[in-house]
Amino acid sequence: xxxxxxxxxxxxxxxxxxxxxxxxxxxxxxxxxxxxxxxxxxxxxxxxxxxxxxxxxxxxxxxxxxxxxxxxxxxxxxxxxxxxxxxxxxxxxxxxxxxxxxxxxxxxxxxxxxxxxxxxxxxxxxxxxxxxxxxxxxxxxxxxxxxxxxxxxxxxxxxxxxxxxxxxxxxxxxxxxxxxxxxxxxxxxxxxxxxxxxxxxxxxxxxxxxxxxxxxxxxxxxxxxxxxxxxxxxxxxxxxxxxxxxxxxxxxxxxxxxxxxxxxxxxxxxxxxxxxxxxxxxxxxxxxxxxxxxxxxxxxxxxxxxxxxxxxxxxxxxxxxxxxxxxxxxxxxxxxxxxxxxxxxxxxxxxxxxxxxxxxxxxxxxxxxxxxxxxxxxxxxxxxxxxxxxxxxxxxxxxxxxxxxxxxxxxxxxxxxxxxxxxxxxxxxxxxxxxxxxx
Amino acid sequence: xxxxxxxxxxxxxxxxxxxxxxxxxxxxxxxxxxxxxxxxxxxxxxxxxxxxxxxxxxxxxxxxxxxxxxxxxxxxxxxxxxxxxxxxxxxxxxxxxxxxxxxxxxxxxxxxxxxxxxxxxxxxxxxxxxxxxxxxxxxxxxxxxxxxxxxxxxxxxxxxxxxxxxxxxxxxxxxxxxxxxxxxxxxxxxxxxxxxxxxxxxxxxxxxxxxxxxxxxxxxxxxxxxxxxxxxxxxxxxxxxxxxxxxxxxxxxxxxxxxxxxxxxxxxxxxxxxxxxxxxxxxxxxxxxxxxxxxxxxxxxxxxxxx
Numbered sequence: 001x002x003x004x005x006x007x008x009x010x011x012x013x014x015x016x017x018x019x020x021x022x023x024x025x026x027x028x029x030x031x032x033x034x035x036x037x038x039x040x041x042x043x044x045x046x047x048x049x050x051x052x053x054x055x056x057x058x059x060x061x062x063x064x065x066x067x068x069x070x071x072x073x074x075x076x077x078x079x080x081x082x083x084x085x086x087x088x089x090x091x092x093x094x095x096x097x098x099x100x101x102x103x104x105x106x107x108x109x110x111x112x113x114x115x116x117x118x119x120x121x122x123x124x125x126x127x128x129x130x131x132x133x134x135x136x137x138x139x140x141x142x143x144x145x146x147x148x149x150x151x152x153x154x155x156x157x158x159x160x161x162x163x164x165x166x167x168x169x170x171x172x173x174x175x176x177x178x179x180x181x182x183x184x185x186x187x188x189x190x191x192x193x194x195x196x197x198x199x200x201x202x203x204x205x206x207x208x209x210x211x212x213x214x215x216x217x218x219x220x221x222x223x224x225x226x227x228x229x230x231x232x233x234x235x236x237x238x239x240x241x242x243x244x245x246x247x248x249x250x251x252x253x254x255x256x257x258x259x260x261x262x263x264x265x266x267x268x269x270x271x272x273x274x275x276x277x278x279x280x281x282x283x284x285x286x287x288x289x290x291x292x293x294x295x296x297x298x299x300x301x302x303x304x305x306x307x308x309x310x311x312x313x314x315x316x317x318x319x320x321x322x323x324x325x326x327x328x329x330x331x332x333x334x335x336x337x338x339x340x341x342x343x344x345x346x347x348x349x350x351x352x353x354x355x356x357x358x359x360x361x362x363x364x365x366x367x368x369x370x371x372x373x374x375x376x377x378x379x380x381x382x383x384x385x386x387x388x389x390x391x392x393x394x395x396x397x398x399x400x401x402x403x404x405x406x407x408x409x410x411x412x413x414x415x416x417x418x419x420x421x422x423x424x425x426x427x428x429x430x431x432x433x434x435x436x437x438x439x
Numbered sequence: 440x441x442x443x444x445x446x447x448x449x450x451x452x453x454x455x456x457x458x459x460x461x462x463x464x465x466x467x468x469x470x471x472x473x474x475x476x477x478x479x480x481x482x483x484x485x486x487x488x489x490x491x492x493x494x495x496x497x498x499x500x501x502x503x504x505x506x507x508x509x510x511x512x513x514x515x516x517x518x519x520x521x522x523x524x525x526x527x528x529x530x531x532x533x534x535x536x537x538x539x540x541x542x543x544x545x546x547x548x549x550x551x552x553x554x555x556x557x558x559x560x561x562x563x564x565x566x567x568x569x570x571x572x573x574x575x576x577x578x579x580x581x582x583x584x585x586x587x588x589x590x591x592x593x594x595x596x597x598x599x600x601x602x603x604x605x606x607x608x609x610x611x612x613x614x615x616x617x618x619x620x621x622x623x624x625x626x627x628x629x630x631x632x633x634x635x636x637x638x639x640x641x642x643x644x645x646x647x648x649x650x651x652x653x654x655x656x657x658x659x660x661x662x663x664x665x666x667x668x669x670x671x672x673x674x675x676x677x678x679x680x681x682x683x684x685x686x687x688x689x690x691x692x693x694x695x696x697x698x699x700x701x702x703x704x705x706x707x708x709x710x711x712x713x714x715x716x717x718x719x720x721x722x723x724x725x726x727x728x729x730x731x732x733x734x735x736x737x738x739x740x741x742x743x744x745x746x
Binding site: 206213283329333 | 553
C-alpha cells in the first residue's frame with residue numbers, strides 16, 4: 001500500500017458508533033484516520049511549502065461519508081465453484097457496492113470446516129485486496145449436520161462465526177451443542193432457520209401464487225418453527241444467536257419477543273425480502289428463486305417494520321452467485337439464490353427514501369451493527385482507526401444493468417430497476433478500491 | 440374471429456372468445472373421426488413434435504391420432520429415449536428442436552412452467568400437454584366440450600371437483616376454465632388436498648363431499664395417487680374411499696341427470712366405485728373421444744386453418 005494522504009472534504013459524515021452526524025473533513029495518513037473536524041468553508045491554506053505533504057483532496061460535498069459498509073452474508077464460491085464467483089471478483093463486487101468488509105459462508109467445495117480452507121480464503125482475499133474478508137466456518141463437519149466442526153482450529157485460523165447456511169441444522173441436540181461449544185471460543189452462531197421436513201419439495205412461498213403456478217409451496221411455518229426452536233436453545237445455552245435472512249412475519253414476532261426478554265438474539269434480512277414479494281416468481285423467473293423464499297406483501301411489510309423498530313439489526317445481501325447452468329432451467333430444478341453485493345445499498349437506500357428509517361439507522365444496519373455483532377475491532381470513523389469508509393451519493397440515479405457488474409454471475413431479479421443513490425467511492429485501509437466520484 | 444395465438448399454455452391466457460372458438464371448431468371436426476376414412480389433408484406438410492418427459496398413454500395417443508387425422512407428420516420423443524438421459528437441458532433441447540423447424544411442439548413435463556420456457560425459446564407453437572401441478576389446458580377444454588355437448592351451455596352450471604386438488608393440474612385448469620365460462624366451481628376433499636389460497640381463483644371449498652355434490656350438474660372425480668401417503672396427505676386408500684369416494688350411495692343424493700367425469704386413469708373402488716364409473720351418468724369415455732376433437736381443433740387453429 002502506497003503511503004498517501006487524503007482529505008475527504010465537505011461531506012455529511014455519519015457514524016452511529018461515535019454519534020457523528022455533520023459536515024466534517026476527514027484527514028487520512030498512511031491508511032489511518034488522523035483527524036475529523038468540522039468542515040471549513042474554504043480550502044485550508046497550505047501551511048507547508050512541501051507540495052508532497054499536501055493531502056489529495058476528495059470532494060465529498062453533497063455526499064455522505066460513512067464507516068466502511070459490512071455485508072456479513074456473502075457466498076464467494078471459491079474454492080470449488082470458481083465458474084460462479086472467485087474471491088477476487090466477489091471482493092471487487094463488494095468494493096463497487098460500497099462494502100469494505102464481507103463475511104463469506106462456508107458452503108464451498110471443500111467446505112470451510114477446517115484451517116486449510118480458511119487459510120486459502122484469507123490468502124486469496126489478501127491478494128484480491130479490495131475488501132476485508134472474514135470467513136464464516138461450518139457448524140458441522142461437511143455441513144452434514146452430524147458432528148461438530150473443529151471451532152478451536154477455525155477460530156485460530158481466523159473465522160469470526162460458524163454457520164451451516166443453506167443446510168439448516170435439523171438436529172436440535174447438535175444445534176444446542178454448537179451454541180454451547182462456540183460460546184467457549186467467542187464465536188457467533190449464525191442460523192439458517194428452515195425446517196427441511198416442512199420445506200419438503202417446495203420451491204417457492206406457499207400461498208395463492210404457488211397455487212396458481214402449480215409450484216410446490218414452502219409455508220412460513222418452515223422458518224418460524226426453526227426460529228422458535230433456536231430462540232429456545234439460545235435461552236437454554238445463553239450463547240449469542242444470529243438469525244440469518246429473516247423472511248416471515250411470524251419470525252419477526254418471535255425475535256421481537258426474544259429481544260424484549262433480554263436474550264442475546266440478533267437478526268438480519270436481505271434486500272430482496274423488503275423489496276420483493278412472491279409475485280416476482282410469476283413467469284417462472286428463476287432469478288427470484290431464493291431460500292428462504294420470497295413471501296407475501298404482509299411479510300415484506302413486517303420485515304420493513306422490523307428494520308424500522310430495530311427488531312432486525314442487520315441488512316446483509318446473501319449474495320449467492322449462480323451461472324446460467326444453475327438458473328436457465330425449469331423452476332423446480334433451478335438453484336436457490338441471487339447476487340446482491342452491487343444492489344444491496346441502493347435497494348436499502350429506498351427504505352430511507354420511503355421514510356421508514358433515517359440514514360443513521362441505515363448505516364447502523366449496514367456497518368455499525370454487523371461490526372458489533374461479529375466483534376470486529378477498530379471500526380468506525382475516529383482517529384487511530386484504519387481508514388475504511390464509503391462515500392455515498394444519495395441522489396445519483398441509475399438503471400440496474402447486470403452486464404456492468406463486477407461479480408462473475410448475473411443472477412438478479414432487479415435487472416432494469418431504476419434506483420436512486422449508490423456508493424461512489426470505497427476506501428479500505430486508506431486505499432481507494434473503487435472511485436466514480438468524478439463520473 | 441381470427442385465432443392468432445402462438446401457444447396454448449394454460450387456461451388463464453385464453454379468452455372466453457378463444458375458448459368458444461376452440462370448442463366450436465372441435466365440434467365441427469369431431470365428425471371426421473366417425474368416417475370410415477378418418478383423414479383429411481388439411482395439415483399436409485406440417486410437422487408436429489410430441490415431447491413427453493412424463494409417462495402418458497391417453498394424452499399422447501390422443502394427440503398423435505389428432506395430428507394424423509389432419510395429415511400432419513408427427514414425431515414422438517419420450518424422456519427415456521432422448522438426450523435428456525444424457526443430461527441435456529430443456530433449453531438446449533428446445534434450441535435443437537427449433538433448428539429442425541417443426542410447426543408445433545406438444546410438451547408434457549414434470550416441472551410447472553416448462554412449456555412456458557419452451558415457448559419463449561422456439562418459434563414453433565407450443566401446446567402444453569400437462570406441466571407438473573400447474574396446467575393441463577387440453578384436458579380442461581375437452582371436459583368443457585363434453586359438458587357443453589350434454590348440457591348445451593356452460594354458463595350457470597355447478598361443477599363439483601372432488602379429490603386431490605393440490606396436486607392436480609387438471610383441477611387447476613378446470614377451475615380457471617369453467618369459472619371463465621360462467622360456471623360455479625365447488626371443490627371438496629380432505630383439507631390436506633386443498634391448496635392454500637385456491638379461493639382466490641374463484642372456487643368454493645367444502646370439506647364434506649355431500650355438500651359439494653348435492654346440487655351439482657357435473658361431478659369431476661380426480662385420481663388419488665397412492666404415493667401421496669408418504670407425504671402424509673392421507674392415511675390409506677381404504678379410508679379415502681370411505682370418506683371421499685364417489686359411491687352409489689353418495690351419488691343417490693346428487694341430481695338424477697348429473698354428469699360424472701374423470702380425467703383417468705381411474706382407481707376403481709378408491710375415488711370412484713365401479714358402478715358409478717360404468718353407470719348411466721358417466722361420460723368418462725366421451726371425454727376421451729372429445730379429447731381427439733379438441734386436439735385436432737388446436738392444431739387446426741394454431742396452424743392457421745382459420746386464416
